[in-house]
Amino acid sequence: MSAPRPIRILLAILGMDQHEAGAFAVARLLRDAGMEVIYLGRFGTPEIVAAAAQEEGVDVIGLSCHSWEYLYYLEELFELLKSRELDVPVVVGGSVLSQSDESEIQAKGVAATFGPGSDSAEIVQRIRNLVEARGAA
Amino acid sequence: MADRTTQSGIPLQPFYTAADRSSGGDDEASREPQSDPGEYPYTRGRLASPRRRDSWISQELSGEGTARRSNEQFRQLIERGARGLDVIGDAPTMSAMDPDHPLARHAVGNTGVSICRLQDFEDLYADLPLDELTFSHSLPPGAFAVAAFHRVAKRRGFDPKALRGSTILLPAYCEDCSYQIHMPYDLRMRLALDSIEFAATEMPRFHAFLEDTYYISDGGLNAIEEMALGFVEIREIVRTLIDRGLDVDAFAPRIAILVNCRMDLFEEVAKIRATRRIFARMMREEFGAKDPRSWSCAITAHTSGLSMTMAQPVNNVARGAVQGLALALAGVQAVEISCFDEAYRTPSHDAHMVSLRTQQIVQLEAGADRVADPLGGSYFVESLTDELEQRILEMVGSIESMGPLKEVSEKGWFRRLFQEAMTRRADAIQDGSETQIGVNAFVIPREEDRLLRDQSESKIEPYWGRIDEIRHFKDGRDAGAVAEQFARMREVAAEGETNLIEPIADAFEAGLTQGEIAGALRLGVGEAYDPLGQMEPPA
Numbered sequence: 001m002s003a004p005r006p007i008r009i010l011l012a013i014l015g016m017d018q019h020e021a022g023a024f025a026v027a028r029l030l031r032d033a034g035m036e037v038i039y040l041g042r043f044g045t046p047e048i049v050a051a052a053a054q055e056e057g058v059d060v061i062g063l064s065c066h067s068w069e070y071l072y073y074l075e076e077l078f079e080l081l082k083s084r085e086l087d088v089p090v091v092v093g094g095s096v097l098s099q100s101d102e103s104e105i106q107a108k109g110v111a112a113t114f115g116p117g118s119d120s121a122e123i124v125q126r127i128r129n130l131v132e133a134r135g136a137a
Numbered sequence: 138m139a140d141r142t143t144q145s146g147i148p149l150q151p152f153y154t155a156a157d158r159s160s161g162g163d164d165e166a167s168r169e170p171q172s173d174p175g176e177y178p179y180t181r182g183r184l185a186s187p188r189r190r191d192s193w194i195s196q197e198l199s200g201e202g203t204a205r206r207s208n209e210q211f212r213q214l215i216e217r218g219a220r221g222l223d224v225i226g227d228a229p230t231m232s233a234m235d236p237d238h239p240l241a242r243h244a245v246g247n248t249g250v251s252i253c254r255l256q257d258f259e260d261l262y263a264d265l266p267l268d269e270l271t272f273s274h275s276l277p278p279g280a281f282a283v284a285a286f287h288r289v290a291k292r293r294g295f296d297p298k299a300l301r302g303s304t305i306l307l308p309a310y311c312e313d314c315s316y317q318i319h320m321p322y323d324l325r326m327r328l329a330l331d332s333i334e335f336a337a338t339e340m341p342r343f344h345a346f347l348e349d350t351y352y353i354s355d356g357g358l359n360a361i362e363e364m365a366l367g368f369v370e371i372r373e374i375v376r377t378l379i380d381r382g383l384d385v386d387a388f389a390p391r392i393a394i395l396v397n398c399r400m401d402l403f404e405e406v407a408k409i410r411a412t413r414r415i416f417a418r419m420m421r422e423e424f425g426a427k428d429p430r431s432w433s434c435a436i437t438a439h440t441s442g443l444s445m446t447m448a449q450p451v452n453n454v455a456r457g458a459v460q461g462l463a464l465a466l467a468g469v470q471a472v473e474i475s476c477f478d479e480a481y482r483t484p485s486h487d488a489h490m491v492s493l494r495t496q497q498i499v500q501l502e503a504g505a506d507r508v509a510d511p512l513g514g515s516y517f518v519e520s521l522t523d524e525l526e527q528r529i530l531e532m533v534g535s536i537e538s539m540g541p542l543k544e545v546s547e548k549g550w551f552r553r554l555f556q557e558a559m560t561r562r563a564d565a566i567q568d569g570s571e572t573q574i575g576v577n578a579f580v581i582p583r584e585e586d587r588l589l590r591d592q593s594e595s596k597i598e599p600y601w602g603r604i605d606e607i608r609h610f611k612d613g614r615d616a617g618a619v620a621e622q623f624a625r626m627r628e629v630a631a632e633g634e635t636n637l638i639e640p641i642a643d644a645f646e647a648g649l650t651q652g653e654i655a656g657a658l659r660l661g662v663g664e665a666y667d668p669l670g671q672m673e674p675p676a
Contacts, residue, residue: 015228015240015244016227016244017244018316019356021356024556025559025564028560042317045239045240067247067248068247068597068599069243071243072242072599096447098481115447116480117446117577117580120567
């Protein structure tokens with residue numbers, strides 16, 4: 001039996017949000033857990049993210065946020081993914097995620113959210129579960 | 138690693154005695170006997186005696202929405218006892234991009250004020266006594282703020298020579314931490330040098346040379362790295378100004394350092410004491426400054442936003458009080474305390490009030506700043522001051538030995554340092570080696586964490602209306618004047634000799650915006666007008 005393909009995750013920051021601390025920490029965490037991380041860097045847009053997700057054939061899209069801009073970009077991103085017929089779960093993590101934001105964006109279709117103080121092991125496990133649940137479907 | 142260390146990793150003993158002073162520091166022979174506050178090398182303070190009532194200028198970071206809205210915030214702060222103002226821009230402003238840039242569309246006015254034209258600066262300062270308050274401009278690149286502040290003051294009939302305040306420069310680091318302005322090293326350095334040279338004669342009370350080590354360090358650098366990077370940049374700027382033919386005493390008295398204040402109380406006190414001593418010796422012994430005002434550095438402080446947590450926001454009030462106490466014990470010229478909602482947003486009205494009151498309680502009730510350097514002579518604090526001085530100087534030496542600052546910066550060495558500090562800090566919180574109450578110790582269930590929760594998490598909507606306002610403004614300008622000033626800006630950037638401050642002020646006056654001026658400067662030095670490739674030049 002061959003080893004399973006590692007999970008591929010696209011990590012992005014949208015708009016003018018330029019705080020990368022969270023993105024770096026999560027990128028390293030996921031790499032250490034054996035995932036392939038494609039970090040798009042700063043100044044991302046929904047177009048850039050959707051195109052990269054398709055080109056790279058990722059299993060998950062992760063948005064890192066330290067400003068509220070992601071709230072206004074999410075719908076656009078979901079539409080673009082739909083128009084590209086990409087069924088990829090979107091997860092959002094960041095320092096500015098409040099409890100009410102978490103429920104609000106989950107209602108909009110975000111598959112998982114990670115607020116400040118999220119546990120490393122929990123982040124890795126929930127991303128794995130998401131991908132495995134899809135593989136099984 | 139010792140079981141007890143400071144936040145920067147300096148091993149600590151269980152207690153200190155007189156013997157630790159001589160064993161801890163740099164070479165004994167070169168050390169001055171303990172001097173008094175107000176005496177060289179100013180370890181114990183810049184002034185012999187603190188001001189009678191309150192020893193520092195209380196400020197709070199502010200700015201949201203439009204300049205008019207921010208001007209209202211200023212007035213409220215002054216009413217409550219602030220004596221200085223510190224304005225921060227929104228993300229596009231901090232990156233020298235206009236609100237009508239496509240990437241800025243959801244970031245206008247919700248993390249600071251949106252500023253891009255001379256009218257905005259006029260609105261920002263409207264009806265305020267420009268010669269009585271100090272205006273700190275956390276609005277990079279500093280050259281824009283210097284040009285605009287000078288021009289607006291003149292237009293309103295104030296003598297620019299009376300203007301006080303500061304602006305941030307950070308030519309070596311600003312592309313590598315937090316907000317990018319997308320300008321190459323030489324252009325960033327020239328804007329910094331031109332600002333200092335211009336202010337030295339035109340606005341002699343203004344600190345155009347503010348080394349903002351807060352800005353570079355709050356991603357996770359420790360106290361040693363913070364000050365080492367600060368001194369590396371100060372030294373480079375001083376050397377280059379001297380090479381330009383300036384007398385060191387013409388600009389050195391207006392050098393100020395804005396430091397970070399984390400939670401390690403004694404380390405932060407010792408860092409500030411060590412900083413004053415390093416600065417004094419460097420200016421006198423290395424750069425040959427003769428004027429004692431060139432030896433004693435003004436230090437202002439902003440308490441660490443990184444130390445503030447989303448969990449249990451009310452805990453942040455206690456953190457602010459401890460940090461305020463550290464600054465009172467260290468002795469500084471101005472203080473800002475990060476607000477309880479800092480982890481989530483730029484400060485609200487209520488949060489401003491609590492932070493200002495914290496400062497006033499530390500000063501006026503606790504009286505922590507009544508006496509200069511109350512910890513002077515403490516075995517522990519003196520030993521830690523020596524140790525920090527030595528470690529900061531060692532790191533300065535090691536960075537300078539890597540080659541010219543421009544090369545070290547362009548090689549990405551600082552960017553890596555900032556990145557490593559961020560991950561190191563994330564690890565320390567995750568593995569608990571750095572304690573944060575409510576985050577990795579004494580955690581309470583989220584549903585119980587309600588105190589100040591709603592106040593801390595109230596959002597500011599983007600000021601979308603501002604985008605159309607600026608589009609409309611751009612369409613209504615005198616196209617000829619805009620084209621002429623745009624061409625001149627490009628030209629002076631390319632030619633490399635003319636001081637850029639007056640041309641920037643002229644460009645503002647003709648209606649050019651910060652995004653356009655930044656673009657013209659970039660074109661002048663052979664870079665793309667818009668680094669993100671989405672905007673066209675106006676002419």
